[in-house]
Amino acid sequence: MAGSNERWWNQPELWVEVFAILNIAFLTFDIYLAHSVNQFRNPAEYIPLLFSATSPVALIVALTQRVRRRIWWKILGHLVGWSAILVGLTGVSLHLESSFFYERTIQSLTYSAPFAAPLAYAGLGFVLVMNRMVDPGSVEWARWILLFTMGGFIGNFIFSLADHAANGFFLAVEWVPVAASAVAIGFLCITLLTEVPRWFIDVSAAVLILEAGVGLWGFVLHTMGNLRGPSVHAFDNFIFGAPPMAPLLFPNLAVLGLIGLWQLRNKEYAEPLVTVTQGT
Amino acid sequence: MSFRPVFIAVVIAFALILAAFLLNRARPKVETEQPTADLVRATGKCAECHTRTQYSVVHEFEMSMHARKGVNCLECHQPAQGQEKKDHHGFVISAQLTPGNCRGCHENIYQQFLRSRHSAPAWAAVYGEKGLTPEQVSFSETYQPGGTRRPPNPLAELEGTSAKTSGCDQCHSVGKPNTDGTVGNCTVCHTRHTSSVRIARLPTTCAQCHMGPDHSQIEIYEESRHGILFQAQEKLLNLDAPPQTLTTRDMFVPTCATCHMSGINGIGVTHDPSERLSFYLANMITDRRPNYAAAQARMKQVCSQCHTPGLVERVYAQAEQVVQTTNQRVQKAQDIVNGLRKGGVLTGPPFSYPIDFVFFNLWHYDGRTSKHGAFMGGADFVQWHGNYPMLEKTVQLKSMAEELRRQHGRVK
Numbered sequence A: 001m002a003g004s005n006e007r008w009w010n011q012p013e014l015w016v017e018v019f020a021i022l023n024i025a026f027l028t029f030d031i032y033l034a035h036s037v038n039q040f041r042n043p044a045e046y047i048p049l050l051f052s053a054t055s056p057v058a059l060i061v062a063l064t065q066r067v068r069r070r071i072w073w074k075i076l077g078h079l080v081g082w083s084a085i086l087v088g089l090t091g092v093s094l095h096l097e098s099s100f101f102y103e104r105t106i107q108s109l110t111y112s113a114p115f116a117a118p119l120a121y122a123g124l125g126f127v128l129v130m131n132r133m134v135d136p137g138s139v140e141w142a143r144w145i146l147l148f149t150m151g152g153f154i155g156n157f158i159f160s161l162a163d164h165a166a167n168g169f170f171l172a173v174e175w176v177p178v179a180a181s182a183v184a185i186g187f188l189c190i191t192l193l194t195e196v197p198r199w200f201i202d203v204s205a206a207v208l209i210l211e212a213g214v215g216l217w218g219f220v221l222h223t224m225g226n227l228r229g230p231s232v233h234a235f236d237n238f239i240f241g242a243p244p245m246a247p248l249l250f251p252n253l254a255v256l257g258l259i260g261l262w263q264l265r266n267k268e269y270a271e272p273l274v275t276v277t278q279g280t
Numbered sequence B: 001m002s003f004r005p006v007f008i009a010v011v012i013a014f015a016l017i018l019a020a021f022l023l024n025r026a027r028p029k030v031e032t033e034q035p036t037a038d039l040v041r042a043t044g045k046c047a048e049c050h051t052r053t054q055y056s057v058v059h060e061f062e063m064s065m066h067a068r069k070g071v072n073c074l075e076c077h078q079p080a081q082g083q084e085k086k087d088h089h090g091f092v093i094s095a096q097l098t099p100g101n102c103r104g105c106h107e108n109i110y111q112q113f114l115r116s117r118h119s120a121p122a123w124a125a126v127y128g129e130k131g132l133t134p135e136q137v138s139f140s141e142t143y144q145p146g147g148t149r150r151p152p153n154p155l156a157e158l159e160g161t162s163a164k165t166s167g168c169d170q171c172h173s174v175g176k177p178n179t180d181g182t183v184g185n186c187t188v189c190h191t192r193h194t195s196s197v198r199i200a201r202l203p204t205t206c207a208q209c210h211m212g213p214d215h216s217q218i219e220i221y222e223e224s225r226h227g228i229l230f231q232a233q234e235k236l237l238n239l240d241a242p243p244q245t246l247t248t249r250d251m252f253v254p255t256c257a258t259c260h261m262s263g264i265n266g267i268g269v270t271h272d273p274s275e276r277l278s279f280y281l282a283n284m285i286t287d288r289r290p291n292y293a294a295a296q297a298r299m300k301q302v303c304s305q306c307h308t309p310g311l312v313e314r315v316y317a318q319a320e321q322v323v324q325t326t327n328q329r330v331q332k333a334q335d336i337v338n339g340l341r342k343g344g345v346l347t348g349p350p351f352s353y354p355i356d357f358v359f360f361n362l363w364h365y366d367g368r369t370s371k372h373g374a375f376m377g378g379a380d381f382v383q384w385h386g387n388y389p390m391l392e393k394t395v396q397l398k399s400m401a402e403e404l405r406r407q408h409g410r411v412k
Helices: A012-036 A043-064 A070-095 A106-111 A119-133 A139-166 A172-193 A198-227 A234-240 A246-265 B004-025 B037-053 B055-062 B073-077 B099-114 B120-127 B134-143 B154-159 B161-175 B197-201 B217-223 B225-236 B256-260 B292-303 B309-342 B354-376 B379-411
Strands: B085-088 B091-094
Touching: A012 A043, A012 A070, A012 A119, A012 A139, A012 A234, A012 A246, A043 A070, A043 A119, A070 A119, A119 A139, A139 A172, A139 A246, A139 B004, A139 B037, A172 A198, A172 A246, A172 B004, A198 A234, A198 A246, A198 B004, B037 B055, B037 B073, B037 B091, B073 B091, B073 B099, B120 B134, B120 B161, B154 B161, B197 B256, B217 B225, B217 B354, B217 B379, B256 B292, B292 B309, B309 B354, B309 B379, B354 B379
Parallel strands: none
Antiparallel strands: B085 B091
16 A cells, blocks of 8 residues: 555655544634524534534544554544535535525525535545545545545535625626636546646646635635624624635645645656657 | 647636636626625525515515615615614614615605605604704795694693504604604505505505594595495506506506506606695695695696596585585684683683584594595595584584583683
């Protein structure tokens, strides 16, 4: 298995594991903000909050057992992973009460609750499960990571489009994340659909680094907008204003994508394609 | 170095961006082309919660012309000048809506309303000048002399706060002074979220207030030929017709609004019914209004949209005759009561004696009903709810006055 004899910093599966732990932990704060809009009206809204707060503990424990008692790393990982998938898919079902599915108009789509947001949990759950079921030294593992990254950017595309449409694309700069995530999807799609040469992997990595920049810029813009928000209380501005964490998905997914591209680049199939034209 | 993967990647990216543009382009311009980001956001954000908490409000708004024209919640609910601001889930809204919010788009209508008796005079009829600024009183007196600069209603003062709040206020607050300096309440006639012209044209809307023994307009209307035809043919009328293009093809049977306010067949719309009223019929002794001739000409012009000039003139001549005779009867009754006060038989504040109430009912109920009935085609109200009770109460007054003089003579 690739990585087991490598130094820890050269083990992609370990970086992916850390990625998942940090993301689930960070979702605690994100969910607290998101469900504060609704003031946790439905008791079920506490479930993802509690899950996000407790799961990282289990995963950290699992991580400590990854080398010596790997079975516990697998068991705990599967437990948290499948729970995350359940939380995510249940969340999508509960978010489906959104008016869009009643009216099915573009207006109602634009203003519906973020019904696909809980898929973040499902995605992280799949990452954890996949990390335990697929050989991290294989091309397949890299491609799964890239698939999850592309899924994340599809989410970015849909939500930056819908959320900024809710603002009427009042500022032209609001089109930037829409275009940026479309570009990311385009490049990641190719890495999944076909064998790509090393230079294309490098170009895709550069695209992802740019995506990270887009996200950080968006975070600054959202924060500045919220600091100038109409509410008297700054906290209310952050709850009801521009979602402060949403742009950070870009650098977040860029990190995951770079891990996948790094692994893909290290494999044999990524050598430049050579067409034999003479001698044989 | 193969160009193919880059080409395909760029094509996929461009296709997604193009799809995003097309999707956004499909959205109504009235939603996306707003002066501020908050206004765009409000278009659906408010409904997202309020559909769950007050569904009827959102539903009423969705049915309204405002919604069809792309007006969104924040455009009415954002604080106007002088209004208290309220922090509400990321928006700043007005705690209380007044004509200050409506006038942003309907300034002309608000100015017409301010000149009418629905405005400050309606409020002053109960409270006098209380709550009105000197400027508001002065403005109103310019157009409705004697309507605002007056003492509070003595009967209302006697009945007390709860009677005023739950009784008088419910109608007379159509002209209430608001904390932001405006006067009035547009939603009394137009309702709040439906903001409906149709509802404003219904007789039942006016009947919220213009009913009862002291101003029996709805009862008179329902007895009249206009009212009977409306009841029979309401479904055939186009009550939703835009005010600017309303014709007798839309409303070939009149309601209150048709005669008193609507711009039918090109006649100008007005929110000041006084423009077409030539008498102060509600007064104890009816006088001509200052704009008597012009107002009567305007009202006759409305009548002429359906009726021949001969009929119109006849109705006015007969009605003015009723006004004269009613004035005479009320004057006689007043002379009796004044005589008692002059002679020291009646002392103290108004409404201290049963005879005060008999006289009040005579002019305030029966006299008004007789006059309103004459102008609005309510024959039964002219006779059996007007002249006959006036006659009866005159006899009662005389008898009570004699008895009071006799008692006063004995006491002296």
